[in-house]
Amino acid sequence: MRDLRLPALGAVAWIGALSGPVLVGETAFPRPVLGAALLLLVALGLALGVARRSRATVAAVVAVLLGAAAVAALHAGRVGHNPVAALAERGTLVRVTAVVTSDPRTVVGAHATEELVDLRVRAMSARGTNYRLSVPVLGLGDDSWRTVPLGATVTARGELVEADSDDVAALLVADDPTVTDEPGVWWRLSGRLRGAVRGAVAHRPADQAALVPALVDGDDADVSDTLADDFRATGLTHLLAVSGTNLTLVVGFLLVLARWCRVRGRWLYAVGAAGIAGFVVLARTEPSVVRAAAMGTVGLLAMGHHGRQRALRSLGASLLALLLLDPGLARSVGFALSVVATAGILLLGPPxxxxxxxxxxxxxxxxxxxxxxxxxxxxxxVAAISGQVSLVAVGANLLAEPAVGPATVLGLLGGLLGLVWAPLGALSGTLASWCVAWIITVAHHGARLPTAGVGWGTGPLALLVLVVVCVVIALGAPVVLRHRIAGAASCLVLVGVSLVRLPTPGWPPDGWVMVMCDVGQGDGLVVSTGSHSAIVVDAGPDPDPMDRCLDDLGIRTVPLLVLTHFHADHVDGIDGVLAGRRVGDIWTTRLQDPPEGVATVSRASVAAGVVPHPAPYAATATVGDVTLQVLWPTADSPTQGPGDGSTANEASVVLLVVSHGLSLLLAGDVEPEGQAAIARSVPGLHVDVLKVPHHGSRYQDESWLLSLHPTVALTSVGAHNDYGHPAASTLDPLAQAGVRVYRTDQDGSLAVVGSSGGPVVVTH
Known part of the structure; x- marks a missing residue:
């Protein structure tokens, strides 16, 4: 019988780590859910103990649960109750001495690009008082933080404000840092090797040059948003971050070399341990790397004699150790995915x-x-997090997997050889880039398959159904797969559902007036003008989601395409609108900025044989049953801009649409100044449906939005975007005023349907 006591104790430690902060009031995690989980795990532990007639097992369950909860509570209290947290509550100006504990992460905001970096504050002075302490904070600063190496000690002035995360004591909005102590020798060596890996592929195409370092050491700083989206849609995101796979490949390669050099016995364990330590230093000692090292070690153990049983015990022991050392991992999605994936491979993979x-x-x-x-x-x-199930992920991983190992090993060799002789490193880097070119091709084409992201509810019933389905598949698969015909048929079915668009009963709903397509971080609106015909307002950032949305709606004719402004998240998907459809006219904003967006629209419109022209201010047009009026920008607005993103937003075309008795305000990305101008030019405007401006950005004229008295407010926004969209300060006042608020990142595509009681929204 398989011994599952250690994995069970690891699961109990996980619940204990979640419960500790709740019990002391340090987090808003729902207590009823946690209580139910606690009772369930205690019951399972007791049942396991009774089944084995072992009081020791029962005692271990209780001890681990209480111990993990206590450690987590102490950790939460230490982070939440200290001078840094207390000063953050009052927005205090401070001077800190801190150690940089992570590489900087670029955050693209609505009006500026900033850098986020993890810090551990060692000393602080504020209001004439000096403090000596060791507290984690999150630093936010300008580009000057990009050049600060990991492990360096810096001094900086800034303002402490309260942080959204339970894992740090505060957010430090910092001025330029001054490096007072360089990183240690290990960090300098790590930095040189990481730089050599990047240098070995610097001559290759941008996506290949970005992906090789991501595979080798998790350095994904140069991975484009488009490539990251493709990897996310195809279930390949784990390749862009440090994972157990990275460590298994790197350390496994070292062990092969060691055996080739006739290293045997316990010396192999020493080589493996050194490889794990070296990998952690190379990939940085951040929580995600430590997590990956633990899961990778479990994977290496699984390759040995009696590997499956040893790996299961090691997985449980790793859970125990990691959660006792860092209880914050219990709330990490990446940690959960790593553990679940490793457990799935160990339990389901062999049969x-x-x-x-x-x-x-x-x-x-x-x-x-x-x-x-x-x-x-x-x-x-994944479904609980994203509301989607990918049917192409298995196939994409199967196709990409053969190239992952060679790409990782050759990329690491490129860095090592590059330290000796750059041309030799570039040769190995070129071979690695050829391997990742195949992975990129798989991700690119897989993301464009119709079942790359199938919508799935995130409610309890939907997730329960999915769990039941997965359990049935897990238990039934060995029975089916052992027979040649049944197994081959199952594989063909998997391929078939990956390639064929699944039917979507009930979509679009009968009588739909407008649909806000889920195009990610961008806008794509469709206003019905009759059978298979619609006005399209904006085209989103990517042609494929826009094309799929229009296909689902059965749109073949677009009498009018309105592009509110030329930012990429509104115009880069124009080819998806034009593909296989007749387009009658194209309206744009008067402001021809930014140039890249103008060029995109010009190229696509020339290919379609349509000449774009500015939307006529104050003009009213009728298309089928739809009447629309241009409220903004005015006829005397500028046609050229300074290249400022805010100016382009301000020039967005704002439309008032009336259809089937409903009034809809489609506000583009118009800024507060433009909103105020519209309020002056159209006083007393009331609408049924409001398309919230600028993806729910915090920069709004709140009084004007509320004065519209909408019944429904729709926000088009991408999940996990870097802009902080939508802002609670924008949506909360609308919800408090009784407006029904919907957003595409949580609800998917949104259809507005007319009814006797006003607009009804159907989610997809």
């Missing part, structure tokens, strides 16, 4: 592999079973 191996070569059976098991195990958690 699936053995079943497939009855009629497939063992290497092929392993290649199919491992990604399938990991993906199935993670599916409920």
């Amino acid at each position: 699936w592999r053995d079943a497939l191996a009855r009629w497939l070569p063992r290497w092929a059976a392993e290649a199919i079973a491992v990604p399938a098991a990991a993906q199935l195990a993670c599916t409920p958690l």
